[in-house]
Amino acid sequence: MTDQHMALGVLVHATGSHPASWLQSEAPRDASTNIDYYRKLATLAETGLMDLFFIADTPAARTEKLNVYTRYPLFMNCFEPITLLSALSGSTRHIGLGATASTSFYEPYNLARQFASLDHLSHGRAGWNVVTSANDYAARNFGLDKLPPHDRRYARAREFFDVVSKLWDTWEDDAFVGDKEQCKVFEPGKFHTTDHQGEFFTVYGGLNIKRAPQGRPVIIQAGSSEDGKSFAAETAEVVFSSDPTLEKSQRFYADLKGRMPAFGRAPEEMKILAGLSVVVGSSEAEAQDKYRELQSLIHPDVGRMRLGADLELDLTNFPLDEPIPEHLIPKTANLHQAYFNQIVSMIRDQKLTLRQLYSSYERGKVTLCGTPQQIVDHMEEWIDTRAADGFMLAFHVLPNDMTDFVAHVIPELQRRGRFRKEYSGTTLRENLGLARPANRHAQAAR
Ligand SMILES: Cc1cc2nc3c(=O)[nH]c(=O)nc-3n(C[C@H](O)[C@H](O)[C@H](O)COP(=O)(O)O)c2cc1C
Known part of the structure; x- marks a missing residue:
């Protein structure tokens, strides 16, 4: 079936x-x-x-x-x-x-x-x-x-x-016979050692x-x-x-x-x-609001750590409401190339602050709100x-x-x-x- x-x-x-x-x-x-x-x-x-x-x-x-x-x-x-x-x-x-x-x-x-x-x-x-x-x-x-x-x-x-x-x-599938009359639990020929x-x-x-x-x-x-x-x-x-x-x-x-x-x-x-x-x-806007609210609950320490791990930069002491200075961004990635590139282009193209960045970064995924x-x-x-x-x-x-x-x-x-x-x-x-x-x-x- x-x-x-x-x-x-x-x-x-x-x-x-x-x-x-x-x-x-x-x-x-x-x-x-x-x-x-x-x-x-x-x-x-x-x-x-x-x-x-x-x-x-x-x-x-x-x-x-x-x-x-x-x-x-x-x-x-x-x-x-x-x-x-x-x-x-x-x-x-x-x-x-x-x-x-x-x-x-x-x-x-x-x-x-x-x-x-x-x-x-x-x-x-x-x-x-x-x-x-x-x-x-x-x-x-x-x-x-x-x-x-x-x-x-x-x-x-x-x-x-x-x-x-x-x-x-x-x-083999039929190895266990449970034959009480012959006093035989399994067929030995259907057992195969590795x-x-x-x-x-x-x-x-x-x-x-x-x-x-x-x-x-x-x-x-x-x-x-x-x-x-x-x-x-x-x-x-x-x-x-x-x-x-x-x-x-x-x-x-x-x-x-x-x-x-x-x-x-x-x-x-x-x-x-x-x-x-x-x-x-029940509407796209309602779903997006729901998701935005969830994103806003990410604690700054967590946001910094998850973003910093993929950007390969310790963001612990960075101010939340300013963009990450471009000259501090590593030139290349050692860990996840794709995630790293995604963050760098978000920094360059959208000029987001650190808080905005970790609140919208999705680690390669996309959330469908609708x-x-x-x-x-x-x-x-x-x-x-x-x-x-x-x-x-x-x-x-x-x-x-x-x-x-x-x-x-x-x-x-x-x-x-x-x-x-x-x-x-x-x-x-x-x-x-x-x-x-x-x-x-x-x-x-x-
Ligand atoms: C839906 C999903 C679930 C995964 N679950 C696990 C997991 O439970 N444990 C784990 O170590 N890796 C998990 N992975 C990661 C992959 O199995 C794989 O190890 C990772 O992509 C690296 O493999 P690669 O170097 O061949 O790309 C998961 C990936 C996806 C997409």
Whole structure:
């Protein structure tokens, strides 16, 4: 059973993705570690018939500028994602449950086992976001001073994925027979050990849990580097894209899908979900006012830190109501070239003060403020012009913005025949229209 409507996922941080979300959210004060609250969020997303409830992750609290992080709690207090999704698997029935886990900080055996378990617990709704991680706070929790170089991280990620996917094929689908008459639990010929000796991992053994309901969890990726795109073209089934304009997204979409045939894959075997932040109003002006008010809640310390990190300039003592002097801006960027260039052109072209700058800077994203009709027009255009197969919704404030979206945007999408009216499949794969992979050993025997 497949579902050909656009795919919708939701990226969930407890009170929302916006740095000031916790000040405006209707969530309880302890939202980030409140399982009852998360259950309500997941139920809300499921009421909206969404495909994927997704938890991002970096395995690290921040250890510097703590006075600033007291005003920006995002990274400091949160559930471990696979544990959280395991709990949510019991209170949801249809929605996919996706989590980030880093190939730089796990061992393949642990990860294969955890995600296979999550897929069983949820009856086939697990998804793994394969990331290589991009911050040194995490590296320092795992015996490193800083992250290994980008190409080494991807080399490890490829081998990691290879080992994990072999482990997921330890058991053929019908290996466990539970035959009491013959006193036989499983067919030994349908158990296959992994014997892997590589540059990063040595693994000899088998997974001690039967094959996952989806064969293996849905493989998600979000890298946009050359290494990232090539790895995704070979292995990913869902990709989160994050280009802010239609043209860039179309280019990314064509580029990524164009790389798939070289790996023997058809473009339909991957769903590209474009990042989308929306604020819904009964008029465009009302939605914009709502968003402006939220932006005005960003504490100056937080505004300075987030902007300064991307501009690679310590803005701690800069006056808020004056422009940043151009001669102090670094000549080139070391970290995020695109974000850096965006800020520099805002400084040059718009002559904004520091306060105005951090209040309008969106880190490569664009927030769509509008009526449900305007938002759906935008979504339709992106789907119809091959910029995306669906969207990854990053709501600024949770649950508030998701409540509006489910109440007003989902019905408009349904009215236009763009979104399902009920779940058609039981697994995440079925709802996304992705095939269930065959077990390699069973296939070889055939
Ligand atoms: C929607 C979305 C969610 C992401 N979630 C995570 C995450 O949870 N953890 C993480 O380390 N990186 C996350 N990323 C970052 C990417 O996975 C990737 O690591 C990053 O873009 C750097 O990869 P690249 O160098 O190949 O571009 C996310 C990106 C997007 C667009």
